[in-house]
Amino acid sequence: MLVTGGAGYIGSHVVRLLVDAGREVVVVDDLSTGELERVDDVPFVHLDLASVHARARLDATIRTHGVGSVVHLAAMKQVGESVDRPTWYFDRNIGGLTNLLAAMEDRGVRAMVFSSSAAVYGEVSGGQVREDHPCAPVNPYGQSKLVGEWMLANAAHAWGLRGISLRYFNVAGTGWPQLRDRTEANLVPIVMRAVREGCPVPVFGVDHPTQDGSCVRDYIHVVDLADAHVAALEHLCGADAGHTALNLGTGRGTSVLEIVQAVSACAARPAAIEAFPPRAGDPVTVVADPSRARQLLGWRARHDVVDAVTSAWSASLTATSARSAG
Numbered sequence: 230m231l232v233t234g235g236a237g238y239i240g241s242h243v244v245r246l247l248v249d250a251g252r253e254v255v256v257v258d259d260l261s262t263g264e265l266e267r268v269d270d271v272p273f274v275h276l277d278l279a280s281v282h283a284r285a286r287l288d289a290t291i292r293t294h295g296v297g298s299v300v301h302l303a304a305m306k307q308v309g310e311s312v313d314r315p316t317w318y319f320d321r322n323i324g325g326l327t328n329l330l331a332a333m334e335d336r337g338v339r340a341m342v343f344s345s346s347a348a349v350y351g352e353v354s355g356g357q358v359r360e361d362h363p364c365a366p367v368n369p370y371g372q373s374k375l376v377g378e379w380m381l382a383n384a385a386h387a388w389g390l391r392g393i394s395l396r397y398f399n400v401a402g403t404g405w406p407q408l409r410d411r412t413e414a415n416l417v418p419i420v421m422r423a424v425r426e427g428c429p430v431p432v433f434g435v436d437h438p439t440q441d442g443s444c445v446r447d448y449i450h451v452v453d454l455a456d457a458h459v460a461a462l463e464h465l466c467g468a469d470a471g472h473t474a475l476n477l478g479t480g481r482g483t484s485v486l487e488i489v490q491a492v493s494a495c496a497a498r499p500a501a502i503e504a505f506p507p508r509a510g511d512p513v514t515v516v517a518d519p520s521r522a523r524q525l526l527g528w529r530a531r532h533d534v535v536d537a538v539t540s541a542w543s544a545s546l547t548a549t550s551a552r553s554a555g
Contacts, residue, residue: 236263278325368510478517
């Protein structure tokens, strides 16, 4: 089992559950955002998937470790950055997947779980979004993920890939303190830092047509997300060649300001906000209809947004205590 991006926040949770389930895992990661200590108990290959040497290194890794399936999480993922640097995003996200699929085809590896995103939908008109909703991504990040899905579908047709694209909604929470989200690029860590430091929380857009004017998202606990990867891999073991896309979310929307309130409740202190104009390429409301994943994989989210925020806050306290003790 090969997990790309396995030293990252989400990837390390996936690796932990696979190892706990008795699966042999090798991690490939360039450590641009990952942390080696998260996966120091599994074989590791330091590799940039978009590099000129990636295809040969992947071929060797597949042969050496007897890889029979792949979970592909490695990618750049910041919406605003993708708007500023679109060519770089296509090079990293699409180029890396191209090298990986080529190595898989050469070595006869025919099962992949692909980390996609709700960003493939673009702007939606409210309510829950289903997988058959038209895909019209509004930023280069979402476009790169949609192209990735097309690549899996083409590989399924051309050489028999069995592929599942998991369209993540907003991921939060922590399963184990050492695997927590340390990048402070996602909303919950950003809010936690602001609350800890007594700074105002930046909120991009407060006049949207939502219940409180801020953007609304579907927040899924990272452990539920990792569980879905394990379920998807099990499903692919007996599947025919083909590709399908599945939403991973809770089916419930939470606004940015509600996340601020949830973190404030954990910290037992109020939080101020600082309003900014909406960001380019940022949809107003995106909430999942996760029923297809439930029907196909027998999977459902078991945690709510309060669980996610509470686990993230507790993990940050554990980390702070460990640093103080050291």
